[in-house]
Amino acid sequence: MRLDHCPSMRRWELPFPAEPEEVAALRRAVRTRLTLWGFPELIDEAQLCVSELVANVITHVGAGTPVTLSVSTNRTRLRIELADPDTRALPTLLSAPDDHESGRGLALLDAVTAGWGVYLRPGAKVTWCELDTGLTGGAHVTRADALLTLYGSGCDSDHGSGHGSGHGSGHGAVRATRAATAETAVHLITDVLHWLRAHGHDPDTALEHARKRFRAMPAQATRWN
Numbered sequence: 552m553r554l555d556h557c558p559s560m561r562r563w564e565l566p567f568p569a570e571p572e573e574v575a576a577l578r579r580a581v582r583t584r585l586t587l588w589g590f591p592e593l594i595d596e597a598q599l600c601v602s603e604l605v606a607n608v609i610t611h612v613g614a615g616t617p618v619t620l621s622v623s624t625n626r627t628r629l630r631i632e633l634a635d636p637d638t639r640a641l642p643t644l645l646s647a648p649d650d651h652e653s654g655r656g657l658a659l660l661d662a663v664t665a666g667w668g669v670y671l672r673p674g675a676k677v678t679w680c681e682l683d684t685g686l687t688g689g690a691h692v693t694r695a696d697a698l699l700t701l702y703g704s705g706c707d708s709d710h711g712s713g714h715g716s717g718h719g720s721g722h723g724a725v726r727a728t729r730a731a732t733a734e735t736a737v738h739l740i741t742d743v744l745h746w747l748r749a750h751g752h753d754p755d756t757a758l759e760h761a762r763k764r765f766r767a768m769p770a771q772a773t774r775w776n
Contacts, residue, residue, distance in 0.1 A: 562623040604633040
């Protein structure tokens, strides 16, 4: 299984010039990414955030400014960042009259997100915002994601590819990537059972212990079922 066939939750970055005509393409790219990650219900809000962040750079830094959009998730939150090279002025949330367009973008960002802010790094200013995903039990799911991402890169040579191309759009692409990752999880469990037996442990006993622990925990991340 090739790594690019997994719905990898690794940080996604896209450099582009801050131009009004770029916004539509950015919104489509965000829609595709969130569909593949299994967060279709966050698409509208995420697209709104991206539009407002880009508009803020165009207004206060200048059209054509080279910027980089970054999107990442820890499962419980989706984080959107926009980096630009102007470190002189930081975005500030102001109370703007209803008939003023200027200053309302950040107020809108503040209203729809779980949080936002800005930080400086060498040669850049980064404005970020976060959306709640609604998932629970993030630690268990995040650790499993990390393991499956690492393990998935070696699945081709050990188990054969047989997962299809992973290309497509919409719900079909989501089902394909989820099915491929589920198969990778089965391969991982199988290899762990082989490891246990090779080191003198009873695989059936280990499985029963795992089942008991799993059943004792509250339901987690049911959206991915």
